[in-house]
Amino acid sequence: MAPLGALGGLAGCVGGNGDGATDTDTGTGGGSGGGTTARWAGTQNPDTTCWNLDGPLPEGPEGCGLVYPVFELERRLDERSDAPDLALIGSQELCSEQSCMSKLGSQVIQLGSSSVANSAKIWPENEIWSIPYTFPVHQRASIGYSFVHPTTWEEYWVPFAKKYGVLPVGFDPPGxxxxxxxxxxxxxxxxxxxxxxxxxxxxxxxxxxxxxxxxxxxxxxxxxxxxxxxxxxxxxxxxxxxxxxxxxxxxxxxxxxxxxxxxxxxPGLDPIWCRVDFLKGLSESERAAFAEVTGDLAERSIQRADRTYERFQGLSSDAxxxxxxxxxxxxxxxxxxxxxxxxxxxxxxxxxxxxxxxxxLYADAIDRVHGEFTDGFFDRLHGLARESGVPDDAENFSLDAWWDDYLDLI
Incomplete structure (x- = not known):
């Protein structure tokens, strides 16, 4: 893919009745005009987010730094006539950070969010992401870089999606x-x-x-x-x-x-998980629009990571x-x-x-992935996080591969 350009991350759920359409009494679509409506709910709310794509990021801290781009995702999809509608539901009405994975598996929802650490209770292969010091310290860009690297898509996310019917389509700024x-x-x-x-x-x-x-x-x-x-x-x-x-x-x-x-x-990483059958059920134009918007948000998520943690959160050597x-x-x-x-x-x-x-210490987690997905993947992941392509500054990251490049392989 050519480099994209804007952010990601939610903690919640998008649900429907299995064919991409929502029940009419649980929310309304954004009105974009697309033929598919998706439903979202979870632990985040618009009062605790300061994500704004319309203007430049401030140079100094402003007491915010909370980036929950599900609200930005809804807004951007709403602006497009070729995109799916996204209906927001109140906090935790459909699932919590510990139950979204089960709801995804049972097709109660189409999209949900949970940290890679919490998700491992249902998808045990994801334990591999939480092995301490897999990623070098003080290099947040290495987390996002490794998470969406073409090698990772091919050797981890494609077999993961084949097994669980789910793919990551976004995330908050990694830290x-x-x-x-x-x-x-x-x-x-x-x-x-x-x-x-x-x-x-x-x-x-x-x-x-x-x-x-x-x-x-x-x-x-x-x-x-x-x-x-x-x-x-x-x-x-x-x-x-x-x-x-x-x-x-x-x-x-x-x-x-x-x-x-x-x-x-x-790694502090909270992906947006999406059912593969939902993605494949979108029309060609809807899928292209959804890929463009989610990819744009994911790229900016990584680009914004250093500033989010150091300047807005205040977690730096001068903290x-x-x-x-x-x-x-x-x-x-x-x-x-x-x-x-x-x-x-x-x-x-x-x-x-x-x-x-x-x-x-981690033999079970590593061997599980090597046995279920791709032999040797953990060693390649450890190496990816340290290769020369990782930008020194997260702001210089660009996305080279995204879920829509691999959907036909699943």
């Missing part, structure tokens, strides 16, 4: 998962090492790989729903959580967070950046203490769980 601890901790004692987390109950996803890494680091993983985590931190059920940082801001978890530790350990999410969204509207780790501190996290030296 790294981080560790947060609540206000019960002493900000005067930075939590920077795995030993500092020992004994603390830290909420994590349903990923077995991440739980394995927690165990190896001597930490205490707790699995509760994301929706229950805020109350869990308030009540002491959990002492903190491991999470994609923008979602901690959106859920107001930063308001009871004393510290965030940037371990750079696993928290004044006016950013983690500067203004902490306890009592103040800053969250951001622990930016030195190379030696990062090694305390990396050495026990790095797949290069600890491959046996």
């Amino acid at each position: 790294y998962r981080a560790h947060l601890v609540g206000t019960g901790s002493d900000p005067g004692s930075p939590v920077t090492s795995p030993a500092d987390f020992e004994g603390r109950k830290i909420r994590t996803t349903q990923s077995d790989v991440i739980s394995t890494a927690f165990d190896e680091l001597g930490m205490n993983p707790i699995t509760i729903s994301f929706a229950d985590t805020l109350q869990g931190m308030k009540s002491g059920v959990v002492d903190g959580l491991e999470i994609i940082p923008p979602y901690a801001v959106a859920a107001q978890i930063t308001s009871i967070t004393a510290q965030v530790t940037l371990t750079q350990w696993a 928290p950046v004044e006016g950013s999410n983690f500067h203004t969204g902490g306890p009592d509207g103040g800053p969250v203490q951001v622990n930016w780790l030195s190379e030696s501190q990062l090694d305390e996290w990396r050495a026990p769980v790095d797949p290069v030296d600890n491959r046996d």
Whole structure:
């Protein structure tokens, strides 16, 4: 494909009655004039997004940085007479971040969103994406680059779609998962090492790989729903959580967070998953329009990653950046203490769980993909993330391949 140009990412669901048309009593289409209507719902809402494609991105932080482009996707599809309609439904009415995969499998919905970590409970091959330090630290572009590389489409997403009938068609700006601890901790004692987390109950996803890494680091993983985590931190059920940082801001978890530790350990990636039969059921013009819009959004998602995390979220070596999410969204509207780790501190996290030296920890996840999909894929993925084609600045990324290039292979 020629380079495209604009963003991606949702946490929710699009549903219908199996042939692409929605039930008339659960929402209305955007009115684009296309022949197919799709239904969406989930955990995000337009009040917590500041995505705007109509103007240039601001140079400084503006207390936002939350990018939920499902609303931009709807707007852009609505503008086109050749595109499918997209009807938005209220928060979590159809599925949560932990149930969208099952709803996709049973054809209750056509599109849904869940992090690669949570999705692995239903699609276990996706554990491979959460193996710690598969991606180099401080290089967000490498995550998006590897996720949509032609090799990945051919060796992973095509066989994945053949098995599960689902493909990724977008995602939020890729970053790294981080560790947060609540206000019960002493900000005067930075939590920077795995030993500092020992004994603390830290909420994590349903990923077995991440739980394995927690165990190896001597930490205490707790699995509760994301929706229950805020109350869990308030009540002491959990002492903190491991999470994609923008979602901690959106859920107001930063308001009871004393510290965030940037371990750079696993990718923070929340794809939009879409049923293959839905894509194949679109007319030729609808499919072309949907591919163009979703591809455009996905490219910009990667391009925007560095600015989202460093300037808007405020998670950089100078963190928290004044006016950013983690500067203004902490306890009592103040800053969250951001622990930016030195190379030696990062090694305390990396050495026990790095797949290069600890491959046996992840043998089940790696062998499953090699047996079900493509032998040797994990090693190629590890190499892709470090090859010369990865841009130093995420803003310089361009998309070279997209789902519509591979649909006929499925």
